Amino acid sequence: QVQLQESGPGLVKPSQTLSLTCTVSGGSISSGDYYWSWIRQPPGKGLEWIGYIYYSGSTYYNPSLKSRVTISVDTSKNQFSLKLSSVTAADTAVYYCARATYYDFWSGAFEWFDPWGQGTLVTVSS
Amino acid sequence: QSALTQPASVSGSPGQSITISCTGTSSDVGGYNYVSWYQQHPGKAPKLMIYDVSKRPSGVSNRFSGSKSGNTASLTISGLQAEDEADYYCCSYAGSSTFAVFGGGTKLTVL
Numbered sequence: 001q002v003q004l005q006e007s008g009p010g011l012v013k014p015s016q017t018l019s020l021t022c023t024v025s026g027g028s029i030s031s032g033d034y035y036w037s038w039i040r041q042p043p044g045k046g047l048e049w050i051g052y053i054y055y056s057g058s059t060y061y062n063p064s065l066k067s068r069v070t071i072s073v074d075t076s077k078n079q080f081s082l083k084l085s086s087v088t089a090a091d092t093a094v095y096y097c098a099r100a101t102y103y104d105f106w107s108g109a110f111e112w113f114d115p116w117g118q119g120t121l122v123t124v125s126s
Numbered sequence: 127q128s129a130l131t132q133p134a135s136v137s138g139s140p141g142q143s144i145t146i147s148c149t150g151t152s153s154d155v156g157g158y159n160y161v162s163w164y165q166q167h168p169g170k171a172p173k174l175m176i177y178d179v180s181k182r183p184s185g186v187s188n189r190f191s192g193s194k195s196g197n198t199a200s201l202t203i204s205g206l207q208a209e210d211e212a213d214y215y216c217c218s219y220a221g222s223s224t225f226a227v228f229g230g231g232t233k234l235t236v237l
Contacts, residue, residue, distance in 0.1 A: 046229070046230045047164075112160075112162040112174055115174075116173075118171050119171050
């Protein structure tokens, strides 16, 4: 049974870069059947998709965040990572990693997100 | 403002049925059969309840069902139980520029 676990600093200063890592256990990130995703949820608000990556390194990003987001993968460690630059208080959120089942790899089309990590709260504050 | 529109709240009594709607456009909900629904209890991660509009993952109660008509998807919960009280989010594939969009979430209260 695949499990995902987020890790990284819980506090980031404004204008700096937020960095998180998701460690996958119980399955290989290189299996080729999935995209590996980041999703966030500001306190008391809804979910927002940030982006996903295929094990080969192909990435797909939310257009509204694309200029500030980088998602990378380290298959040797069975991990993938998120970097969000130039953060502001509006980036304060619980950040989740999740596995996405895709139906058409070449278009970046996905079907659903499952499973999810437990989430990690990142606060942007000086 | 979320890309998909859900009612902010719905409520029902134990044993009753409720339906949560999720309205999008022909570029997302109406254009693809890749709508999924997630249940989120306070302080917990979302849990997949329905995928591909109407399919249930193994282990999810058959009291949960999904459907779609045009640009609106729906989640129906029958035989409401206290444990169903949670937030529910819809999600859809939205094409090769936008990819994934979520609804704003619906808070279900079991009276």
